[in-house]
Amino acid sequence: MADKRYPGGMTLPAADWLRLDQQICFSLNAASRAFGGVYRVILKDLGLTYPQYLVMLVLWEHGELPVKKLGEHLRLDSGTLSPLLKRLEAAGLVRRERSARDERSVQVRLTEEGTALRERAVEVPRRIATATGFDLAELQDLRSRLERLTTALDGADLTETAGRD
Amino acid sequence: MADKRYPGGMTLPAADWLRLDQQICFSLNAASRAFGGVYRVILKDLGLTYPQYLVMLVLWEHGELPVKKLGEHLRLDSGTLSPLLKRLEAAGLVRRERSARDERSVQVRLTEEGTALRERAVEVPRRIATATGFDLAELQDLRSRLERLTTALDGADLTETAGRD
DNA sequence: CGCCATTTAGTTGTGCACAACTTAGTTGTG
DNA sequence: CACAACTAAGTTGTGCACAACTAAATGGCG
DSSP: OOBOOOTTSOOOBHHHHHHHHHHHHHHHHHHHHHHHHHHHHHHGGGTOOHHHHHHHHHHHHHOSEEHHHHHHHHTOOHHHHHHHHHHHHHTTSEEEEEOSSOTTOEEEEEOHHHHHHHHHHTTHHHHHHHHHTOOHHHHHHHHHHHHHHHHHHHHOOOOOOSSOO | OOBOOOTTSOOOBHHHHHHHHHHHHHHHHHHHHHHHHHHHHHHGGGTOOHHHHHHHHHHHHHOSEEHHHHHHHHTOOHHHHHHHHHHHHHTTSEEEEEOSSOTTOEEEEEOHHHHHHHHHHTTHHHHHHHHHTOOHHHHHHHHHHHHHHHHHHHHOOOOOOSSOO
């Protein structure tokens, strides 16, 4: 119980694992929130929150989409998207309408105003990138590591439940 | 406006920046939430949420702390911590008491139950690390990159406001 | 001492994430 | 066709993040 074998072949005392774990999960969490803070300031001009901006990015790239597809792109479910989209609609940036072909589905499409907002958003990424202090290669590298991490976490087998064997 | 110089000396069309930006901010966000999902499952046994676990980690490492110091460690303010600590107190894991020396300050300390929970928590980090599929060196490296990122973002000068130059 | 700026927690309100559930529409099968 | 299984979106409830604010205590400074 004191030491644990690990993929890299290295071992650490369990007490140190607690500290390391704290550092890693915390850094990720902190970086994510720091990012959110920077976006919050920069997006204020556009009247968007960070998650709303992500939705708009997807719509600018893919055009009209059903809520379901939007959720797949963003890894979000209708519980999060429904109220968010309602706010975007209230802001006049998107419209939601039931698909005629499949009445279960709701198509989300940009309004003229929503499409126009893209012009004002094109400068956001550069400002964000500058704020990170990272160069392009580093950002790309970080992105690929994070995607690998997310894939691993999503596919992780967590059945090794506490007490049982 | 089409191309932007960038620290690394590389350039990209603005439209591609929008896509890249989407990828990077989104991967960080997604990784953070994927982490949260894994923690949620693993911490269920301990009756903790992920932010509550972070608070417990700090308390296990540093012992009794005022809310203010706790917030500095976790990059959180009282608006988040106050209700969270109230829930931890309701769960019997911590106690909060006004400092006698400075009555503005509230000391947060572990109860016996809270201290004892550490024994059951020591296996969490290993399970998390395994779920990431990363080896120790990669995790350390990722952590240091994320910390550098957070520092840069926190210190970023965002005064380059929209319209002006 | 009296007064005011500062500091520390806490409260309120908004928005997001997510589990669990509801509602309505669709599809497959006998 | 009837009916069960499934699917899409929305709703409800809990908890977190954060801005803006309030309340109370502290610490200077004239």
